Amino acid sequence: xxxxxxxxxxxxxEGSAGAGGSGRSFVADFADMLRKGDLxxxxxxxxxLVMLIMPMPAILLDLFLAVSxxxxxxxxxxxxxxxxxxxxxxxxxxxxxATMLRLALNMASTRLILANGHEGPAAAxxxxxxxxxxxxxxxFVIGIIVFAxxxxxxxxxxxxxxxxIAEVAARFTLDAxxxxxxxxxxxxxxxxxxxxxxxxxxxxxxxxxxxxxxxDGASKFVRGDAIxxxxxxxxxxxxxxxxxxAQQGLSFGDAAQNxxxxxxxxxxxxxxxxxIVSTAAGMLVSKAGLQGSADxxxxxxxxxxxxxxxxxxxxxxxxxxxxxxxxVPFLALAGxxxxxxxxxxxxxxxxxxxxVVRKAVxxxxxxxxxxxxxxxxxxxxxxxELGYALLPIINGRNQExxxxxTQQIKALRRQIAADMGIVMPSVRxxxxxxxxxxxxxIKIKEIDGGTGTLYPxxxxxxxxxxxxxxxxxxxxxxxxxxxxxxxxxxQHREDASLLxxxxxxxxxxxxxxxxxxxKANVSELLTYADVQNLIKELNEEQAKLVEDLxxxxxxxxxxxRVLQALLEERVSIRDLPTILEGIAEAxxxxxxxxxxxxxxxxxxxxxxxxxxxxxxxxxxxxxxxxEWESAFIDSIVGEGDERALAMAPSKLQEFVLLVRDAFEAAxxxxxxxxxxxxxxxxxxxxxxxxxxxxxxxVMSQNEVHPKARLKTISTI
Numbered sequence: 110x111x112x113x114x115x116x117x118x119x120x121x122x123e124g125s126a127g128a129g130g131s132g133r134s135f136v137a138d139f140a141d142m143l144r145k146g147d148l149x150x151x152x153x154x155x156x157x158l159v160m161l162i163m164p165m166p167a168i169l170l171d172l173f174l175a176v177s178x179x180x181x182x183x184x185x186x187x188x189x190x191x192x193x194x195x196x197x198x199x200x201x202x203x204x205x206x207a208t209m210l211r212l213a214l215n216m217a218s219t220r221l222i223l224a225n226g227h228e229g230p231a232a233a234x235x236x237x238x239x240x241x242x243x244x245x246x247x248x249f250v251i252g253i254i255v256f257a258x259x260x261x262x263x264x265x266x267x268x269x270x271x272x273x274i275a276e277v278a279a280r281f282t283l284d285a286x287x288x289x290x291x292x293x294x295x296x297x298x299x300x301x302x303x304x305x306x307x308x309x310x311x312x313x314x315x316x317x318x319x320x321x322x323x324x325d326g327a328s329k330f331v332r333g334d335a336i337x338x339x340x341x342x343x344x345x346x347x348x349x350x351x352x353x354x355a356q357q358g359l360s361f362g363d364a365a366q367n368x369x370x371x372x373x374x375x376x377x378x379x380x381x382x383x384x385i386v387s388t389a390a391g392m393l394v395s396k397a398g399l400q401g402s403a404d405x406x407x408x409x410x411x412x413x414x415x416x417x418x419x420x421x422x423x424x425x426x427x428x429x430x431x432x433x434x435x436x437v438p439f440l441a442l443a444g445x446x447x448x449x450x451x452x453x454x455x456x457x458x459x460x461x462x463x464x465v466v467r468k469a470v471x472x473x474x475x476x477x478x479x480x481x482x483x484x485x486x487x488x489x490x491x492x493x494e495l496g497y498a499l500l501p502i503i504n505g506r507n508q509e510x511x512x513x514x515t516q517q518i519k520a521l522r523r524q525i526a527a528d529m530g531i532v533m534p535s536v537r538x539x540x541x542x543x544x545x546x547x548x549x550x551i552k553i554k555e556i557d558g559g560t561g562t563l564y565p566x567x568x569x570x571x572x573x574x575x576x577x578x579x580x581x582x583x584x585x586x587x588x589x590x591x592x593x594x595x596x597x598x599x600q601h602r603e604d605a606s607l608l609x610x611x612x613x614x615x616x617x618x619x620x621x622x623x624x625x626x627x628k629a630n631v632s633e634l635l636t637y638a639d640v641q642n643l644i645k646e647l648n649e650e651q652a653k654l655v656e657d658l659x660x661x662x663x664x665x666x667x668x669x670r671v672l673q674a675l676l677e678e679r680v681s682i683r684d685l686p687t688i689l690e691g692i693a694e695a696x697x698x699x700x701x702x703x704x705x706x707x708x709x710x711x712x713x714x715x716x717x718x719x720x721x722x723x724x725x726x727x728x729x730x731x732x733x734x735x736e737w738e739s740a741f742i743d744s745i746v747g748e749g750d751e752r753a754l755a756m757a758p759s760k761l762q763e764f765v766l767l768v769r770d771a772f773e774a775a776x777x778x779x780x781x782x783x784x785x786x787x788x789x790x791x792x793x794x795x796x797x798x799x800x801x802x803x804x805x806x807v808m809s810q811n812e813v814h815p816k817a818r819l820k821t822i823s824t825i
Contacts, residue, residue: 154206160213164220167235173217174236174378177210181382181389188389195316200393201323207386208330211379215341218375222345222368223352237374252373259380260339267387289314324394334383338376345372415457418450488555490534490634493623498546501565502615503538514538517620525627529676530683531635531643533627549619551626553633558626561588563615567596570605570612580605589622629803632676640669643685651686654693662696674706678795678806680717687712701750707788711811718817721783721806727818729782731771733794734824737764741790754793765801767825772802775822782822783808 160173184203191197218237290311297307349368353359359367422443429439495503502514518536525533544550551559562585570578571587571594578584582597597605605612613621627634644655644665659665671692672682682688691709699705710717722728733741744756756764768784775782786794788809795807813819 154209157206157209157213161216165217167221170214170217170221171236173210173214177207177214177382178378180207180210181385185385185389185392188393191393194393195313195320197393198316198320200390201320204330204386204390207382208334211334211383212337215338215375215379218378219341219345222371222375223348237371237378240374240377242370242374252369252377256342256373256376256380259377259384263380263384263387264336267384267391270391286314324390338379338383342372342376345375415450415454418446418453422446422450489537489552490554491536491623491627492552492555493536493538493619494541494544494550494552495538496544496546496548497540497542499549499563499565499615500540502563502619513614513616514619517616518623521620521624521627524624525631527683528681529628529631529679530681530685531631531639531676534634536623551623553626553630558630559588559622561618561622563618564596565615567598568602568605568612568614569618570595570597570601570610572610578605578610579608580610588618589625628679631679632673635669635673635676635682637666637669640665640672643682644668647685651689654686654689658689658693658696663692663700667700667702668692670702671706671709674703675709675713680710680713681720684713684716699749703750703792707792707809710809714812714814715816717808717812718814721781721808722817723780723820727820728813729775729780730785730819730821731768731775731782732821732824733784733786733790737825738787738790741793742787745789745793754796761797764797764825768798768805769801771823771825772805778822780822784825785810785813 165173184200184207187197188200222237293302293307293310293314296302297304302310346369349372350361350364353364353368354361357364425439425443425446428434429436429443522533525531541550545562547562547564549561549563550557564583567582569585569587570580570582571592572578575592577593578595578597580595580597580601582595582601584593584595586592587594602612644659647655659668668689672688675682675688688709691712692705694712695705695708718728740756740760741754744754745752746755747753772782783806784794784798785808788811791807791809798805798807
C-alpha cells in the first residue's frame with residue numbers, strides 16, 4: 110500500500126505540475142499577444158463588440174466606465190500638448206474607438222438598469238449610482254435638466270463647431286494642394302531642397318489633406334453619439350417605469366425615482382467622456398494655425414499686448430465699484446491682470462533692449478577677414494600709382510576735375526581700339542605713399558613701364574622747336590618723348606600760348622604718357638582670351654575661314670603669336686580678316702610665327718603706308734644702301750627659325766651712328782621718315798634700330814604699296 114501510494118504520489122504531483130504549467134503557458138501566450146500592437150487593438154475591438162451582445166456584471170461595468178473616463182481625459186491632454194495637428198493623425202480612429210466604447214457601455218448599463226433597476230441605486234454599479242446621486246441631489250428633475258444641458262452643449266456648441274472647422278479645413282487643404290505641390294517642385298528645381306526633403310514635404314502634404322478629410326467625417330461620430338445618448342436615456346426612463354410598475358410591482362413614484370436616477374447617472378457617465386472627447390476634437394482642428402503646444406501659444410498671444418491687460422484691469426476696478434457687486438473677487442482679478450500687464454511690459458522692454466544691443470553688435474565694424482592667399486596671385490594688367498600730392502587728379506576738388514581723367518582714359522581706350530585693333534584692359538588708379546609727393550608710376554603687369562612728375566595746379570609748357578621755355582617755373586623733361594619742358598603756374602598759361610608754346614594740363618600729360626606706354630607694350634597686353642574674343646566677333650563669312658584654319662592648320666595660340674609680332678612693331682591688327690587670309694596663304698610654306706607675320710605685313714601694305722605717311726600725303730623714306738644691305742645679308746647665319754645676325758660690334762656701332770644722324774637730319778627738316786630695307790634683312794635691321802630708336806618704323810620693300818607716293822629723304 111505504501112509503495113503504491115508512494116508510486117502514485119509522484120505521478121500525481123507530476124500531473125498537477127503539468128496542469129499548472131499548461132495554465133501558465135496560456136496566460137503567458139495571452140500576455141504576449143496583448144503586447145503586440147495589432148493583436149492588442151484587435152482584441153480590444155472584439156471586447157467592445159462582445160459588450161454590445163453579452164451581459165456584463167456590475168463590477169466589470171464599473172471598471173470599463175473608469176477606463177472610458179480616463180481614456181477621454183488622455184485624448185484631451187494629448188490634443189492640448191501636441192505641437193501641430195498631424196502629430197495626432199490617428200485621432201479619427203481613436204474617436205471611433207471611444208464612441209464605440211461608450212455605446213457598448215450604454216448597452217451594458219441599459220441591460221443592468223432594466224433588469225435590476227427595482228433593486229435600488231446600486232443595481233447598475235457604483236459609478237452610475239454615484240454620478241446619479243451627486244448630480245441630482247435627490248431630485249430627478251434636476252438630474253434631467255443637467256443631463257439635457259450637457260447634451261445640448263456637446264451636440265449644438267462643441268460638436269457642431271468642430272465639425273464645421275474640420276469641414277472648411279478639409280476643403281481649403283484640398284484646394285491648396287496643387288499650389289503647395291508646385292511650390293515643392295519649384296524649391297526642388299531651384300536647389301533649395303534635395304529629393305529627400307521633397308519626399309518628406311509631399312508626404313506631409315498628403316497626410317495633412319487625409320487628416321482633415323478624416324476629421325470632417327469623424328466629427329459625425331460625436332454627433333451621432335449625442336443623438337444616441339438622448340434616445341437611450343428616453344428609452345431607459347420610459348421602459349424602466351413600465352417594467353418597475355408592471356412587472357416588479359413598484360409604485361409609480363418609486364419606479365420613477367429608481368429608474369430615473371440610474372438612467373440619468375448612466376447618461377452622465379456616457380456624456381461627460383463624450384464632452385471631453387468633443388472638446389479635444391475641437392481643439393485639435395482649431396489648432397491648425399498655431400505653432401507649438403496650445404498653452405505656450407495662448408499665453409504668448411494673450412500676454413503679447415500689455416495695454417489690453419491694463420484696460421481689462423481698469424474695467425474690473427470700475428465694475429467692483431458698482432452698487433451690490435462684491436468687490437473682493439473683482440479687485441483680486443484686477444490686481445492679477447494689472448500685475449501681468451506690468452510684468453509683460455517690462456519683459457517686452459527688456460527684449461527690445463536686447464534686440465538693440467544685438468543689432469549694435471551685428472552692425473559694429475568688424476575686423477576685415479584675412480584675404481585668401483589666392484588674392485596674392487591676382488595681377489593688375491594696367492595700373493597707375495600716384496604720390497599723395499597727385500590725389501586731386503583722381504579725387505578732384507570738383508566733379509569736373511575727376512571726370513577729366515576718367516573721360517580721357519575712356520577716350521584712350523577707344524583710340525587704342527581704333528588704332529591698334531585691340532581692347533585695352535581697364536586701368537586701376539591708386540595712391541602709393543612710398544612715391545614722392547608729385548611722382549607717378551605706370552605699371553604694366555605690375556612692372557614699371559614709365560614714370561614722371563606732375564603738378565596738379567600747374568601746366569606743362571613745351572617749345573615745339575625743342576628749346577628751353579623762357580618762362581618762370583620748374584624746368585623738367587617731358588616724360589613721354591624726353592623733350593625739355595617747364596611747369597608754370599596757371600597765371601602764365603595765356604603768356605605761354607601767346608609765345609607759341611604748347612600748353613598741356615596734368616591729366617593730358619598723364620594720359621599721353623599712358624598711351625605711349627601701352628603702344629610700346631601692346632603685344633604683351635594681347636592675351637589668349639582677347640584673341641578668342643576677336644575671332645568670335647568676326648562676321649559669318651570670315652568665320653568660315655577661321656573654321657578652315659583652326660585647329661587643323663594653326664592653333665589660336667599660333668594666331669596670338671602672329672598678332673603679337675605685328676603689334677610689337679605697332680602694326681594695327683584691326684583688319685583681322687586680311688591678317689587671317691595672309692596666315693592662310695603662308696601656313697602652307699612655314700609654321701614660324703615670325704615668318705608668317707612677315708608675309709602678313711605684305712598683305713597690310715596699304716594700311717602700313719597710310720599709317721606712316723606725312724600730312725602732305727607722301728611716304729617719307731630713308732633707304733638702306735646696297736653696301737649695308739649686303740653687310741646685313743652676309744652676316745645672317747643659320748636657317749629657318751635658327752637664323753641670327755652675326756655682325757661685328759664695330760660695324761654695328763657704325764650703323765647705329767649713321768642711322769641716328771640720318772634721322773636727326775630728317776627731323777630737323779620736319780620729317781618723320783621710315784627706314785626702308787629688303788625683306789630678308791628687315792627683321793634684323795629692326796632688332797638693331799629698336800634698341801636706340803624704338804619709335805622708328807622699319808619696313809621692307811615688299812610692304813610699299815604700289816599706289817603710295819614716296820619721298821626719299823636720304824640713303825644710309
